[in-house]
Amino acid sequence: MRSLSRIGAVTAKEFIHLLRDRRTLAVVLALPVLQMLLFAYAISFDVKNVATVVIDLDKTPASQAYVSSYESSDFFTVVGTGDDLAAVDGVFDHNQALIAVVVPSGFGRSLAAGEKGSVAVYLDGSEPTAARVGQAFSTALNQVYSQQVTIRWADAQGLDVTAAGQLEPRVRTWYNPEKRSSDYLIPGLMVVIIMVVAVQQTAVSLVREREQGTDEQLAISPMRRWEMMLGKVAPWTLLAFLELAVVTAVGMWFFDLPLRGSIGVLALGAALFVFCSLGLGLVISAVAPSLETANMLGLLLSILPAFILSGFAFPLSSIPGWLQVVSCLFPARFMVTITRGVFLKGAGLAELWPEIAALGAYAVVVIAVAIVLTRRRR
Amino acid sequence: MSGVDPVRPGPLLGTAPNPDAALSVRGLTKRFGSFTAVDGIDFDVPRGQIFGFLGPNGSGKTTTIRMLTGTSGANAGAALVLGEDVLSHPERVKKRFGYMSQKFALFEDLTVEENLRFYAGVYDLSAEEFAKQRAYVLAMADLRGRENELTANLSVGWRQRLALGTATIHQPELLFLDEPTGGVDPVARRHFWDLLYDLASRGVTLFVTTHYMDEASHCNQLAFIYRGGLIAEGRRTTFAAT
Numbered sequence: 001m002r003s004l005s006r007i008g009a010v011t012a013k014e015f016i017h018l019l020r021d022r023r024t025l026a027v028v029l030a031l032p033v034l035q036m037l038l039f040a041y042a043i044s045f046d047v048k049n050v051a052t053v054v055i056d057l058d059k060t061p062a063s064q065a066y067v068s069s070y071e072s073s074d075f076f077t078v079v080g081t082g083d084d085l086a087a088v089d090g091v092f093d094h095n096q097a098l099i100a101v102v103v104p105s106g107f108g109r110s111l112a113a114g115e116k117g118s119v120a121v122y123l124d125g126s127e128p129t130a131a132r133v134g135q136a137f138s139t140a141l142n143q144v145y146s147q148q149v150t151i152r153w154a155d156a157q158g159l160d161v162t163a164a165g166q167l168e169p170r171v172r173t174w175y176n177p178e179k180r181s182s183d184y185l186i187p188g189l190m191v192v193i194i195m196v197v198a199v200q201q202t203a204v205s206l207v208r209e210r211e212q213g214t215d216e217q218l219a220i221s222p223m224r225r226w227e228m229m230l231g232k233v234a235p236w237t238l239l240a241f242l243e244l245a246v247v248t249a250v251g252m253w254f255f256d257l258p259l260r261g262s263i264g265v266l267a268l269g270a271a272l273f274v275f276c277s278l279g280l281g282l283v284i285s286a287v288a289p290s291l292e293t294a295n296m297l298g299l300l301l302s303i304l305p306a307f308i309l310s311g312f313a314f315p316l317s318s319i320p321g322w323l324q325v326v327s328c329l330f331p332a333r334f335m336v337t338i339t340r341g342v343f344l345k346g347a348g349l350a351e352l353w354p355e356i357a358a359l360g361a362y363a364v365v366v367i368a369v370a371i372v373l374t375r376r377r378r
Numbered sequence: 379m380s381g382v383d384p385v386r387p388g389p390l391l392g393t394a395p396n397p398d399a400a401l402s403v404r405g406l407t408k409r410f411g412s413f414t415a416v417d418g419i420d421f422d423v424p425r426g427q428i429f430g431f432l433g434p435n436g437s438g439k440t441t442t443i444r445m446l447t448g449t450s451g452a453n454a455g456a457a458l459v460l461g462e463d464v465l466s467h468p469e470r471v472k473k474r475f476g477y478m479s480q481k482f483a484l485f486e487d488l489t490v491e492e493n494l495r496f497y498a499g500v501y502d503l504s505a506e507e508f509a510k511q512r513a514y515v516l517a518m519a520d521l522r523g524r525e526n527e528l529t530a531n532l533s534v535g536w537r538q539r540l541a542l543g544t545a546t547i548h549q550p551e552l553l554f555l556d557e558p559t560g561g562v563d564p565v566a567r568r569h570f571w572d573l574l575y576d577l578a579s580r581g582v583t584l585f586v587t588t589h590y591m592d593e594a595s596h597c598n599q600l601a602f603i604y605r606g607g608l609i610a611e612g613r614r615t616t617f618a619a620t
């Protein structure tokens with residue numbers, strides 16, 4: 001009961017600090033979303049809105065339907081149309097488009113005959129990345145289109161192709177090809193954001209109390225060390241969950257991030273991960289001699305491991321062996337596995353229990369270390 | 379006011395600590411490596427006294443308070459605080475004493491009210507106790523009507539009084555004050571000592587450190603510490619009326 005009163009007092013106070021400190025509040029609330037939008041757009045930008053010119057030499061309903069599939073795709077932005085092959089040169093020379101799609105005459109006729117229709121896709125080789133990606137997607141689009149043609153043809157013949165099983169899923173996978181990179185990145189980015197905010201804020205908060213002298217005042221009071229830690233950690237846990245929810249919502253709305261797995265496992269993992277991050281922050285604040293050092297250490301020990309040692313930016317299997325060992329010193333790698341597993345693979349406790357267990361053990365150890373280190377300071 | 383206690387300079391060395399005293403210290407020693415910050419000091423402070431602990435900067439005053447409040451261990455010696463062995467069981471007395479640090483440990487981004495409420499929560503006051511103590515502190519510190527002002531906007535004198543208020547919100551029997559008048563102007567200092575007399579008149583024992591010799595006149599018992607050792611200790615027979 002008394003513990004509860006003391007923990008509650010600290011938590012209430014921390015919330016007031018946060019509400020009074022507009023800058024930190026703005027950073028904590030707005031930055032993650034901003035960061036995510038910038039990051040995710042920057043990454044998916046090279047596979048989006050590629051300027052495209054469509055030249056339809058066939059001018060049949062079939063060719064028009066094919067051309068409109070470019071217009072309706074997020075990936076291509078049709079910036080012009082033409083009816084002359086010579087237009088392609090001019091388009092590339094003036095950097096109007098990176099891709100020119102030419103539908104030859106006879107396209108509609110061969111489709112109607114049940115033959116493979118062929119289309120020419122011209123790429124501006126001076127923009128190799130966009131061109132290469134463009135080529136890949138053009139090919140994909142062609143497959144989608146040809147399947148739709150097949151379905152239409154099958155429908156006309158009275159066959160049920162979806163029941164045949166193999167066409168529908170392939171159509172779906174290919175239908176949103178441009179979203180795959182953000183699907184992969186957002187669950188990782190979530191982990192980075194939570195880690196940076198949680199580690200940074202707790203790292204700073206104990207050091208600030210020490211510099212104000214309030215730490216000493218509280219050491220003399222009946223408040224116990226763990227009560228203070230818990231009280232400080234509680235608001236940030238709540239906030240981290242809020243951020244997780246916001247990032248998930250933004251991811252699902254703006255980037256069509258699928259949420260295939262168990263929300264319960266995600267929440268459990270997130271709770272443990274937040275405690276790990278906060279514990280790491282407390283360890284930093286126990287060893288940092290000044291506010292600046294705490295800030296620096298907080299950034300260094302949150303951003304670097306979250307980006308490099310988590311599998312977020314590079315697959316863990318591609319980093320050197322000793323770094324893989326180092327990566328186990330930070331909780332991010334386990335959490336990235338959990339978020340990706342839950343969001344993308346539909347994983348639950350059965351698949352993710354080793355990561356959950358690792359986070360649980362990490363949380364206990366790191367908070368114990370933090371308490372021992374702060375005790376030793378006196 | 380006048381003191382009636384006779385001078386009692388006698389050494390306490392070797393005697394058992396006195397459990398009836400507010401503070402009873404024997405041979406208390408603190409070393410930092412090879413440096414001895416507090417060197418075997420002995421003193422008794424009977425209840426209700428204003429005990430002045432005088433000494434220049436770096437003589438060991440704060441270190442002594444840390445040991446007496448259970449935040450720092452001692453290397454040797456014994457210390458009874460309100461009859462409890464504070465060196466081995468500080469948690470037994472923590473609710474019964476208060477402490478006002480050199481730095482006025484207030485949260486500057488919290489209002490007067492919020493600071494009071496926080497410390498009330500730390501000492502687990504009931505709603506009624508808090509209402510009563512809040513009214514008392516606001517009146518005492520002359521902060522009525524300024525409850526919602528940010529602590530950062532208070533001038534030093536008010537901040538000092540608010541710090542005293544938060545340090546006494548749980549009605550301690552014994553109050554440690556570590557250089558409470560540092561950086562405060564003479565008028566506010568005088569006002570502050572009036573508040574301390576008021577506390578003493580309610581039976582609170584005060585342990586006040588200072589390096590201002592003139593503040594000795596406010597105390598009815600004094601000890602001088604120099605380089606970690608007590609060089610004089612005793613009670614005043616008379617002291618300046620205020």
Ligand SMILES: Nc1ncnc2c1ncn2[C@@H]1O[C@H](COP(=O)(O)OP(=O)(O)O)[C@@H](O)[C@H]1O
Nearest residue numbers: 410413415433434435436437438439440441442
């Ligand atoms: N944690 C510590 N480590 C090493 N030396 C310390 C520590 N705390 C205090 N000291 C030293 O002990 C001496 C007494 O300090 P202190 O009790 O703060 O003096 P005062 O409060 O009388 O000004 C000083 O010389 C100070 O440098």
Ligand SMILES: [Mg+2]
Nearest residue numbers: 439440480556
């Ligand atoms: Mg001092």
